[in-house]
Amino acid sequence: MSFWRGNKLAAFSPSADENAKRLTEMLGDADDVKQRKFSFGKTAGIALYLVTLVDSLRVEEHILRPLAENKSKNPEDALTAIERDDAADYEAAMNALLIGKTLVFFEGRTACLICGTERTALRTITEPLNEKIVRGAHDGFVENLNTNLFLLRKRVQSKELVIEFAEKGERAKKQIAIVYEKEIANPELVKEIKRRVDSINAEMIYSAGHIEQMIEDSTLSPFPQFLSTERPDRVAANIMEGRIAILNDGTPTCIIAPVNFITFYQSPDDYTSRPLSGSFYRLLRLFAFFIAVLLPAFYIAVTSFHLEVVPGDLIVQMKGSVADIPYPTIVEALFMEMTIELIREAGIRLPSPIGQTIGIVGGLVIGDAVVSAGLVSNFTLIVVALTAIASYVVPSTEMNMTIRLLRFPFMVSASLFGFYGLIFIMMVIVIHLCKLESLKTPYFAPFAPLRWKDLKDTFIRRAIWKQKTRPTDSMPLDETKEEGSREWMKE
Amino acid sequence: MDEGVKTKKTISAQQLFFLILQTQIGVGVLSLPYSVHTESGKDGWISILIAGLFVQIGIGVIWLLSSRFPDKTLYEFAPLLLGRLLGTIVNALYIVFFFIVAAQMLIVFLYLTSNWAFPHTPHIVFAVIVVGITVYLIQENIRIIARFHVLMSFLFIIVLILFVFIIKHLNVYYLLPIGSEGAPAILSGTKQALFSFAGFEFLLWLYPVTKASSKAKWKAAAGASAIAAVFYTLLSAFVYMFFSLKKLNHVPEPVLYMVKAVELKMIERIDLLFLSIWAIFAITSFMSYMYLAASGVAKLAKAKHHRKAVYVLAVLILPITFYTANPEQSVNIYEKISTLSTIFLFAVPAFLLAVAIIRNKREEST
Numbered sequence: 001m002s003f004w005r006g007n008k009l010a011a012f013s014p015s016a017d018e019n020a021k022r023l024t025e026m027l028g029d030a031d032d033v034k035q036r037k038f039s040f041g042k043t044a045g046i047a048l049y050l051v052t053l054v055d056s057l058r059v060e061e062h063i064l065r066p067l068a069e070n071k072s073k074n075p076e077d078a079l080t081a082i083e084r085d086d087a088a089d090y091e092a093a094m095n096a097l098l099i100g101k102t103l104v105f106f107e108g109r110t111a112c113l114i115c116g117t118e119r120t121a122l123r124t125i126t127e128p129l130n131e132k133i134v135r136g137a138h139d140g141f142v143e144n145l146n147t148n149l150f151l152l153r154k155r156v157q158s159k160e161l162v163i164e165f166a167e168k169g170e171r172a173k174k175q176i177a178i179v180y181e182k183e184i185a186n187p188e189l190v191k192e193i194k195r196r197v198d199s200i201n202a203e204m205i206y207s208a209g210h211i212e213q214m215i216e217d218s219t220l221s222p223f224p225q226f227l228s229t230e231r232p233d234r235v236a237a238n239i240m241e242g243r244i245a246i247l248n249d250g251t252p253t254c255i256i257a258p259v260n261f262i263t264f265y266q267s268p269d270d271y272t273s274r275p276l277s278g279s280f281y282r283l284l285r286l287f288a289f290f291i292a293v294l295l296p297a298f299y300i301a302v303t304s305f306h307l308e309v310v311p312g313d314l315i316v317q318m319k320g321s322v323a324d325i326p327y328p329t330i331v332e333a334l335f336m337e338m339t340i341e342l343i344r345e346a347g348i349r350l351p352s353p354i355g356q357t358i359g360i361v362g363g364l365v366i367g368d369a370v371v372s373a374g375l376v377s378n379f380t381l382i383v384v385a386l387t388a389i390a391s392y393v394v395p396s397t398e399m400n401m402t403i404r405l406l407r408f409p410f411m412v413s414a415s416l417f418g419f420y421g422l423i424f425i426m427m428v429i430v431i432h433l434c435k436l437e438s439l440k441t442p443y444f445a446p447f448a449p450l451r452w453k454d455l456k457d458t459f460i461r462r463a464i465w466k467q468k469t470r471p472t473d474s475m476p477l478d479e480t481k482e483e484g485s486r487e488w489m490k491e
Numbered sequence: 492m493d494e495g496v497k498t499k500k501t502i503s504a505q506q507l508f509f510l511i512l513q514t515q516i517g518v519g520v521l522s523l524p525y526s527v528h529t530e531s532g533k534d535g536w537i538s539i540l541i542a543g544l545f546v547q548i549g550i551g552v553i554w555l556l557s558s559r560f561p562d563k564t565l566y567e568f569a570p571l572l573l574g575r576l577l578g579t580i581v582n583a584l585y586i587v588f589f590f591i592v593a594a595q596m597l598i599v600f601l602y603l604t605s606n607w608a609f610p611h612t613p614h615i616v617f618a619v620i621v622v623g624i625t626v627y628l629i630q631e632n633i634r635i636i637a638r639f640h641v642l643m644s645f646l647f648i649i650v651l652i653l654f655v656f657i658i659k660h661l662n663v664y665y666l667l668p669i670g671s672e673g674a675p676a677i678l679s680g681t682k683q684a685l686f687s688f689a690g691f692e693f694l695l696w697l698y699p700v701t702k703a704s705s706k707a708k709w710k711a712a713a714g715a716s717a718i719a720a721v722f723y724t725l726l727s728a729f730v731y732m733f734f735s736l737k738k739l740n741h742v743p744e745p746v747l748y749m750v751k752a753v754e755l756k757m758i759e760r761i762d763l764l765f766l767s768i769w770a771i772f773a774i775t776s777f778m779s780y781m782y783l784a785a786s787g788v789a790k791l792a793k794a795k796h797h798r799k800a801v802y803v804l805a806v807l808i809l810p811i812t813f814y815t816a817n818p819e820q821s822v823n824i825y826e827k828i829s830t831l832s833t834i835f836l837f838a839v840p841a842f843l844l845a846v847a848i849i850r851n852k853r854e855e856s857t
Contacts, residue, residue, distance in 0.1 A: 305608075309760045417620075418608065419767045424620055427771065431628045434638040448638035450505065 012112055016046045016105035038067045040075040045106040053100035055119040063115055083116025128230035130397050135272040137233045145175055145249035151232040166197055172204040175249045184242040186475040189439055193244050208253040217437050222405055224398035225438040226255040233268050242476030258439035260473050262458045267395035270461050279460035285393050292391035292403045296333050297410035297422055299383045303329040305418030321377040330415035332376045336384040445473040500702035504711045506637035507701045511715035513640040514690030517776025518599045520769055521744045523687050524730035528739055531680025534672040536728040538680030543720025546688040549837050550716055554709045556844040557698035559853045565695040566790040572846050586787035588835045593780035594811045595824050600773045607766055618812045626805045629782040630798045633700055643775050646768050656753040661732040686829040691716050692836050
């Protein structure tokens, strides 16, 4: 609390000049602090604002002009700014000033009036680039918190939707909003998340990722314990399952807890499409998970230890292809994996036309040349390429990173111990998943602990009307999701 | 969230079922048909079935005993029944027994592993890895262990699917005439098979932490053992239908040879896949026994958490496995532990039940 040292600043002075001067001093006489003097009948006063943050038109229209026109008896009534508040002390006044409000001081009064005059520079609401879907809503969060909350409120028009604000950041304040459905979300969890958010004591909150690291259960785990999303429909659906969303001003990303492993594999597309196709793509994604994590390791184990598991017809080609390569398979595979990671990273950083070029040069040229040069075998190339494709199937960026990381221990272990290496790492990861908790709820539910009833929205997605209850992992107060939607069938 | 911890009832009846099943099905899978066959020939599957029935009696005894002390494990109620000194001795003996069983499992695991897949890798490497993974799991509470065991149980589905592919290779006539080996041979095979069912005594420790009615706990434990019995019986019947008696004498791990016969278009040498699944079953059993031993040591040392005991036991078990690395020794150990196990699995619980009835000791659930 370095701003408020010394108690002489506790109360406002009756002199408007004095108040304005003090606040200006506190801001280090910054050049964008503007004082506008006005007089309303006999009372003089000062409007104080940061010219870089306010919408000048609003200051003019709603504060200065009405005061100059002098139509009503007392100055408060004259102001036409809709959002108005009284500041209790300098701290409150300063905070208001810093988010773009205008302070109005009247001579002879020890009070400070706050008027809402913020300027908002809005990016248009577009579909998030990293979470595209085919059917369903195409709106996405933006950097402005109020807009995001508007999108949520608009989507969940329920009197039970609770939005709670917290201001965090010791030096530079940022608003954080905690959103949940109070009749569904477990109050214990809400309390817990508030406790954790309260304890954040950072200088400044830069992004949702910062909050996540401050409040997640286990930071060193490779698995994300918060679902990050920029899609309002996804947030709304999760809130309706009793989960709690945290948004912050400045990032379009919303983080959601408690979540479990399977949440990262649920895409809004699954629910908008038909149950059969929804289930098919869910299964495909989970299958892709296994390919992305296990395929290169399995390939390495087979070529370096258990070549005899390959069926007879294939073994000749495979053996021939691998035998010509001077390096062990693990080196080949790691080399190709690193190449793909390089292409990916370079592709993100570069402007998009060049990014595509990199993709072509990297993918086609290197891929082709590396085989004809005899550095990498054809089979390795197929395996690595398939793995790369499979790892991008998961509809969540964090889980995608996790998958790409997880494959490396598997590959190393498989090159050392073959199939045993695979099962060793698999056991470690499953144990880790069994231990892991997201906001004190088991992360690997409904698989561990096994809850048969909740499996209806995991490997497959049952028809919406068959999902009569919410998943229990978020410990919802009310488990019923719907009943009797298909009553018409009986008539 | 925390209510489970407060009341100590942390696992469900379903988890109890899988914990016991996973503990029972372990290293024995590969060689049980062979070791029973040495006693009772082609009627070995009957021996195993009978062993399964005996185990049901054992479970009944344990259940009766545990339901008298619904909030206490054996480590806690043994001193109440036998007096402080005697109870502590019984506890210590159980700890040693569990530790030996765990060590034996590890030895068999290492032996078979190097025999079948990794002849050049030193034993100590796999020992360290397996013990490391075990420590990683069992330093946690029973709830986490239960979650893991439940998940791993789903590998059974793969095993059962493999069984379907074996059926066409089977010859039922090898089993006929049923029972021709005679009752004494069959019973001596039963004695040989009993040890494979070790794991049901876990109920003595799981009973107080399971949140279910007393009857549900019995159903879970008896059900798990019944499934294990059916599985083992089926497995050995398959083996006896697959190999003729003459051939069987030469294959100490007949199950792997049998699985090897399976031919799928996609993948060959299914035995390697089966060996990996078996490794998981073996390690889960090993984990259970290490957990039992560690929690006993922690109780003896009056420690709040069993974590430190786990570390101590993990360090202790490594040199043992390193020392006894040749197959003859491991077979010897197996014979001895097999006899020991009948005492610890059946005799001691029965004796404690008798004491409890005579001294009329009984506690109500809190």
